[in-house]
Amino acid sequence: MAAEHGAGELVRVVALLGAAVVAVPLFRRLGLGSVLGYLAAGLAIGPFGLAWFTDPAAILHVAELGVVMFLFVVGLEMRPTHLWQLRRQIFLLGGLQVGLAAAAMTGIGLAFGFSPMVSFLGAAGFVLTSTAIVMQVLGERGDIALPHGQKMVSILLFEDLLIVPLLALVAFLAPATGQDGGESRWQAVLLGTGSLVGLVVAGLWLLNPLFRVLARAGARELMTAAALLVVLGAALLMELGGLSMAMGAFLAGVLLSESAFRHQLEADIEPFRGLLLGLFFLAVGMSLDLAVVARDWRLIVVAVPSLMLVKGICIYLVARWLGSGHGEALDRAVLMAQGGEFAFVLFAAAQGGGLLSPGASASLSAIVVLSMVLTPLVVLAARRFMPKPAPDMDGVEAASGLAGSVLLIGFGRFGQVASQSLLARGVDVTIIDTDIEMIRDAADFGFKVYFGDGTRLDVLHASGAGKALAIAVCVDDRRAADRIVELCRSAFPQARLLVRSYDRQHALKLVQAGVDYQVRETFESAVEFGAAALRLLGADAEQAAGIADEVRKLDAERFALELAAGRTDAGRDLLLTNTGEPRMRQTPLVPPRREGQVLNPDEPG
Structure with missing residues (x-):
C-alpha cells in the first residue's frame, strides 16, 4: 500500500512537470508568455479540466512559498541607497498610479453592487500589476534598462512593497471572534509586533555572523540550506505572529540587502523561487473555477474589460501628468492594465480573515486570472495602433550633411x-x-x-x-x-x-557579397587567448605565436575551400584539413605536467 501511495504521488509530480514542460514552451512560442502557459497547464490538469488534481488549494498552499521567496529576492534589492535614488519614481509615480486606480476601481465595484469592503479589496488586488508578465514583456523587448522601462520597474517595485502593508491591513481588519474579541485583538497586535521585533533583531545581529561561519566551513550545500532556513524561518515567524509569510521573507531580504552574502543568497534561492513560482501559477490555473465563471459570466464579462479599461486610463493620466509622452503613457497603460499574482495572496488572506466570502473570492480571482490571460492579446492588438515612440534626442545630433574619409x-x-x-x-x-x-x-x-x-x-x-x-x-x-x-x-x-x-x-x-574585408567578431581574440594560455603553461613566445599562425592558416584553408564550394551553411569554427577531416595531432602541443615540474614543451614527455 505504501508503494502504491508513493507511486501515486510520483504520478502527480510527473503530471505537474509534464504539463509545465509542454505548455510553457508552446505559449512562449506563440508569444503569449510563460505565465499564461502555466495558467493554461494548471487549468488543463485541474479539477475543471482533466481532473488529475482535485484539491488545488493544497498545492496552492505549498506553492505560496514561491511568492514568499520572490518577495525575499525583492527585499534583497531594496538597499537604502537604491531606494533613495529611485524615490521619486517609486513613491511619487507608483503612489499616484496605485492611489488613483484603486479609488476608481473601488467605485466600479460599488457600481456593480458589491459592499464597500469587497469593492476595496477587489480594487486593492487588481491594482497590483503582474510583475511576471510585465517584466517578461520588457525583457523580450529589451526595454528594462531604458528610461520608460525603468519607470515601469519602479512602479512594480512600489506595488511589490505595497502587498506587505495590504496584508497587514487585512490582518488588522479581520473580525475578532469570541467574547474577548477586543482583548484578543490586542494580544494579536502585541504578538505580531513581537514577531517583527524578533525578526529585526535576528537580522541585524545574527544572520551575518551565521553566514560568515558557514562561509568559512566551505560547504556550498550548507549555504543553500542556510538561505532556505532564513527565508522559511522568517516566514514561519511572521505566520506564528499572525502576520503574512511574505512579509517575513521580504523583511529578511531587506535586512540582508547590505550583506556581503546578498548575491550568494539570491543565487541559492533563485532555482527554488522559479520552480515554486511556476508551481504557484499552475495552482492558480487549477483554481480557476469554471463553474464560477459560468455562474457569474455576466458580471465577469463586464467586470474584466471595465476594470482593465479604468486602470489603464488612470495609468495613462498619471503618466501624462508627470511628463511622459503619449506613446510611452499608452504603452504603460496597455501593459500594466491587468491584475497580478499578488491579488491571489491578498484574496486568500482576506477570505481566511472573514473579510471575503468564498464566492466573492472566487469571482474576484477569476476576474484577475482572465485579465492576465487577456493582457498578451491586448498588447499584440494594441501594437498595431500604438505610435512608435520617438527617441529622446536631447543632447544628441542627428546625422545630416556629414563628410569624412x-x-x-x-x-x-x-x-x-x-x-x-x-x-x-x-x-x-x-x-x-x-x-x-x-x-x-x-x-x-x-x-x-x-x-x-x-x-x-x-x-x-x-x-x-x-x-x-x-x-x-x-x-x-x-x-x-x-x-x-x-x-x-x-x-x-x-x-x-x-x-x-x-x-x-x-x-x-559577406565575402560572396563582395566586401573588401571581414573579420569574425571573436576569432582573432580567441586565437590570441589560446596563444596566451600556451605561454602561461610554459611555451615560449615564438612557439605560441607559431601555433597561433597555424590556427589562422588552417582556418583560412578551410574558409577558402568552403568559399570555392559555395557553402554558406558552415556555422562552427573547427580546424579541418584539406580533406575536410578534423586534424588530429600525434603528440600534444604541451606535454602533461609532472608533479613538482614547470611545464616545458621542449622537454621529452
Whole structure:
C-alpha cells in the first residue's frame, strides 16, 4: 500500500512537470508568455479540466512559498541607497498610479453592487500589476534598462512593497471572534509586533555572523540550506505572529540587502523561487473555477474589460501628468492594465480573515486570472495602433550633411576599439549609431557620435557615405549588417567596405557579397587567448605565436575551400584539413605536467 501511495504521488509530480514542460514552451512560442502557459497547464490538469488534481488549494498552499521567496529576492534589492535614488519614481509615480486606480476601481465595484469592503479589496488586488508578465514583456523587448522601462520597474517595485502593508491591513481588519474579541485583538497586535521585533533583531545581529561561519566551513550545500532556513524561518515567524509569510521573507531580504552574502543568497534561492513560482501559477490555473465563471459570466464579462479599461486610463493620466509622452503613457497603460499574482495572496488572506466570502473570492480571482490571460492579446492588438515612440534626442545630433574619409556604423564595444587606430592616425572618421544612451555616454569621453540608422539609404547619404573612402560596418546585428552591405555595394561603390561578421556562415556570405574585408567578431581574440594560455603553461613566445599562425592558416584553408564550394551553411569554427577531416595531432602541443615540474614543451614527455 505504501508503494502504491508513493507511486501515486510520483504520478502527480510527473503530471505537474509534464504539463509545465509542454505548455510553457508552446505559449512562449506563440508569444503569449510563460505565465499564461502555466495558467493554461494548471487549468488543463485541474479539477475543471482533466481532473488529475482535485484539491488545488493544497498545492496552492505549498506553492505560496514561491511568492514568499520572490518577495525575499525583492527585499534583497531594496538597499537604502537604491531606494533613495529611485524615490521619486517609486513613491511619487507608483503612489499616484496605485492611489488613483484603486479609488476608481473601488467605485466600479460599488457600481456593480458589491459592499464597500469587497469593492476595496477587489480594487486593492487588481491594482497590483503582474510583475511576471510585465517584466517578461520588457525583457523580450529589451526595454528594462531604458528610461520608460525603468519607470515601469519602479512602479512594480512600489506595488511589490505595497502587498506587505495590504496584508497587514487585512490582518488588522479581520473580525475578532469570541467574547474577548477586543482583548484578543490586542494580544494579536502585541504578538505580531513581537514577531517583527524578533525578526529585526535576528537580522541585524545574527544572520551575518551565521553566514560568515558557514562561509568559512566551505560547504556550498550548507549555504543553500542556510538561505532556505532564513527565508522559511522568517516566514514561519511572521505566520506564528499572525502576520503574512511574505512579509517575513521580504523583511529578511531587506535586512540582508547590505550583506556581503546578498548575491550568494539570491543565487541559492533563485532555482527554488522559479520552480515554486511556476508551481504557484499552475495552482492558480487549477483554481480557476469554471463553474464560477459560468455562474457569474455576466458580471465577469463586464467586470474584466471595465476594470482593465479604468486602470489603464488612470495609468495613462498619471503618466501624462508627470511628463511622459503619449506613446510611452499608452504603452504603460496597455501593459500594466491587468491584475497580478499578488491579488491571489491578498484574496486568500482576506477570505481566511472573514473579510471575503468564498464566492466573492472566487469571482474576484477569476476576474484577475482572465485579465492576465487577456493582457498578451491586448498588447499584440494594441501594437498595431500604438505610435512608435520617438527617441529622446536631447543632447544628441542627428546625422545630416556629414563628410569624412571613413564612415563607421555602430559604436558598441567592437566599434569603439576599431575606431581608436583610425583616430590615433588622425583619420577623419564619422560615427553613427542608434543607441541614444551610448551616444550620450560617448560624448562624456570626447567622442562625437551622431544618431543615424545605417540600414536606411537616406541616412547613409546624410552621413557622407557618398564621399567616404571606406565604410566600416561594426554593428552587432547580422541582418542589419547584411542590409548595410547591400545598400553600400549598390549606392556607394567608391568606398572600401569593411564588415564585422558574426560567425563563419556570415563571413562566407559577406565575402560572396563582395566586401573588401571581414573579420569574425571573436576569432582573432580567441586565437590570441589560446596563444596566451600556451605561454602561461610554459611555451615560449615564438612557439605560441607559431601555433597561433597555424590556427589562422588552417582556418583560412578551410574558409577558402568552403568559399570555392559555395557553402554558406558552415556555422562552427573547427580546424579541418584539406580533406575536410578534423586534424588530429600525434603528440600534444604541451606535454602533461609532472608533479613538482614547470611545464616545458621542449622537454621529452
